[in-house]
Amino acid sequence: MIGRLNHVAIAVPDLEAACAQYRSALGANVGAPQDEPDHGVTVVFVELPNTKIEFLYPLGEDSPIKGFLEKNPAGGIHHICYEVDDILAARDTLQAEGARVLGSGEPKIGAHGKPVLFLHPKDFNGCLIELEEV
Numbered sequence: 521m522i523g524r525l526n527h528v529a530i531a532v533p534d535l536e537a538a539c540a541q542y543r544s545a546l547g548a549n550v551g552a553p554q555d556e557p558d559h560g561v562t563v564v565f566v567e568l569p570n571t572k573i574e575f576l577y578p579l580g581e582d583s584p585i586k587g588f589l590e591k592n593p594a595g596g597i598h599h600i601c602y603e604v605d606d607i608l609a610a611r612d613t614l615q616a617e618g619a620r621v622l623g624s625g626e627p628k629i630g631a632h633g634k635p636v637l638f639l640h641p642k643d644f645n646g647c648l649i650e651l652e653e654v
């Protein structure tokens with residue numbers, strides 16, 4: 521069911537510092553910050569030849585990454601995003617398997633303008649999973 525690795529997301533305590541470091545120390549192609557109010561985060565994508573890194577920084581009062589950054593003040597890997605062909609079929613299969621789909625269970629439009637869903641980290645080896653329909 522899952523296809524390519526779309527991105528690995530890192531929650532960062534200082535977005536500008538993370539961008540500057542990836543540009544200068546790692547020589548990466550770092551994009552511009554994008555506010556995603558529906559998701560409570562500001563994101564920056566780092567383009568790699570085979571995938572992307574997504575920096576996440578809290579946006580608004582009830583950001584879903586607030587608790588994560590309180591527990592991990594230096595930042596940390598927050599989620600991985602796998603591509604799927606049919607996100608509703610993927611959701612139904614996963615729910616039938618007993619996996620918890622987060623939020624309302626309905627896909628939201630993600631940072632790439634495509635539908636996304638999240639799966640509870642406690643159901644997947646402690647790793648929060650995002651699914652993106654491509």
Ligand SMILES: C[C@@H](C(=O)O)C(=O)SCCNC(=O)CCNC(=O)[C@H](O)C(C)(C)COP(=O)(O)OP(=O)(O)OC[C@H]1O[C@@H](n2cnc3c(N)ncnc32)[C@H](O)[C@@H]1OP(=O)(O)O
Nearest residue numbers: 556559584587588598622630631632636638641646647648
């Ligand atoms: C823009 C879009 C895109 O790419 O298109 C995005 O990525 S938006 C990316 C931001 N959006 C999201 O993450 C949406 C989905 N996320 C959520 O609904 C939430 O963040 C949850 C995953 C449910 C966690 O919520 P919250 O931090 O309030 O819960 P909590 O503190 O009670 O945590 C419950 C347990 O899960 C653990 N936990 C929390 N976040 C975790 C993470 N990212 N990875 C692994 N474990 C995690 C906590 O340590 C705790 O474990 P212990 O009990 O053992 O201590």
Ligand SMILES: [Co+2]
Nearest residue numbers: 529574601650
């Ligand atoms: Co993401």
